[in-house]
Amino acid sequence: MSATKHWNVDVFIGEHDGRTYAEARLQTNDATRLHGYGEARLNPADEDIPEIGDEVAVARALSDLGHRVLLAAAADIRAVTDAPVHLSR
Known part of the structure; x- marks a missing residue:
């Protein structure tokens, strides 16, 4: 018999001082909770496309x-x- 598990990843996005921040939060069926972080910034020479x-x-x-x-x-x-x-990745 095969089993199916369901994990949820919530992604939160915010902006502050010309930078965009993101946090990805993983919640598994057990007690595992992990967070990943990312950031982006606009090059002043580029068009602002949020x-x-x-x-x-x-x-x-x-x-x-x-x-x-x-x-x-x-x-x-x-x-x-x-x-x-x-x-390895």
């Missing part, structure tokens, strides 16, 4: 979150095996 700043900041936050999930998995594997662990 959606692009949002996309860049969110992409960076999700990438950071993915890296943190890999680190958590490596820590869990090490706790079980007591052996060095290397998980």
Whole structure:
């Protein structure tokens, strides 16, 4: 029998002083909670298109979150095996 799990990632976006910030929060079915962070800034020579700043900041936050999930998995594997662990992206 196969099992399906559902994890939620909430993404929060804000702007301050010409920078766009994003935070991606992962909540799993157990007690795991991880956060990823990203930032984007407008080059003064570029046209201000807020959606692009949002996309860049969110992409960076999700990438950071993915890296943190890999680190958590490596820590869990090490706790079980007591052996060095290397998980690559």
